[in-house]
Amino acid sequence: MKRLQNRVAVVTGAAGGMGRAHCRRLAEEGADIIAVDLEENAADMVAVAEEVESLGRRCVTGFADVRDPLAVEEALNTGVTRLGRLDTVVANAGVYADLAPTWELSDNSWQRALDINLTGVWHTVRAAGPHLGSGASIVIVGSTNGIKGGAAAAHYSASKHAVVGLARTLANELGPQGIRVNTVHPGSVATPMILNADVYAKLLPDLPNPTRDDAARVLAQRTILPVPWVEPVDIGNAVLFLASDESRYITGIQLVVDAGLTQKV
Template sequence: MTRLQDRVAVVTGAAGGMGRAHCLRLADEGADILALDLEQHAAGLAVLAEEVESRGRRCVTGFADVRDPLAVEEAVNTGVAQTGRLDVVVANAGVYADLAPAWELSDESWQRALDINLTGVWHTVRAGAPHLGAGGSIVVVGSVNGVKGGASAAHYSASKHAVSGLVKTLANELGPQGVRVNIVHPGSVATPMILNDEVYAKVRPDLPNPTREDAAAALARRNILPVPWVDPVDISNAVLFFASDESRYVTGTQLVVDAGLTQKV
């Protein structure tokens, strides 16, 4: 498949979860990958590189905490120097943790969510945008919590609402250069961000030690379609659409992939 043949995409939070899925899906369509993540995820990046290269595409890996603008800029510049170009920026890195009512959140939990989910996106775009030419695409991974509120997730919801506004502004700023900026809002996705004990306890507070199966039943009831969550590739397919020429006249747009969660009456 050749929807991104010989283009180069940078993906943050690439070592696992949705980030890994994005890298593989874009590689399947002919893209070379610049995969960035924390140094502690070096093993995951190494495995990812092997998977991308098994598809006949190049994978350059780098370490960067999106909270550190200099580290992100250096990693992007180093990667672009090796790949020779950059066509797609996927700002995927995010955190969903420390769930509690707003008045019980610590200052540290609040700031961490904003630093990664909002400021980290800004750092990523600021590092990548100068390398993009006409036809370039920036795709931000948001959340349904950027469309609606979410109990026990004030910090997360605030960061995702804010990044939605950032995307609209960036679309206006970069449009005259022929660069598109869009956002994908996932609902619950079958990754460790959702499949963990903290989330299970949030959605099944009636049980002392809820399991994945307990949480699945509760999550399925929130959706219109009869599934508890979507798969990472479902989000990656949306990222691919925004990265490809199929969306060449689409910018400043929000695409929700949530099995109907936000529309459930």
């Protein structure tokens, strides 16, 4: 028996690197998927659905900006109606952009990060709540910047610290109903959110046109294990564990997957 056989999971930000990995990993273990992302990512969502269905599972795609509570609710309700239940919530949608020192951040950059990374999680969990019962699991994807601070990312770090508080509160509120709530905190992950020119420039501000290899050398110096980043499947494996009965008595924790980034002295 697969670990999530015949269960249903909703994944927000499903078209992106980590979101797609979550959909695939949960489907590999028997889950049907409600995949939610922006309509502008429709082509990628088709690919996600095809990948899930190639594993013998059903996939319902829905389009919503997590900043829009009505759109999130509609996408989720449609998915539950078609698939019949909801067992797992993976609040994965997030942004890591407009990196700058705190005093140079615009009001729009600050608010966008909070609206998507924090309020979007709240919208997702609130819409899912009426569909969840005993044994359900909510997994919120945070960041190592939700465990420690990060220069030039005050908006991102603040939003990711905040979801830890939200998750701890939800764990206390939903625990008596048998519903678990935990956060997963990736370090650098090999997705376009990290592997892009803006991040390379932040890592090596004195180097003209830094490359992926240049960034890898810098990031490898920050981890205990000899790698610059982890792969999306490594975060998917952590999400799978927290979604499965293997973690049935784990709630309110922060599971860090960062190759030792937050522990290096």
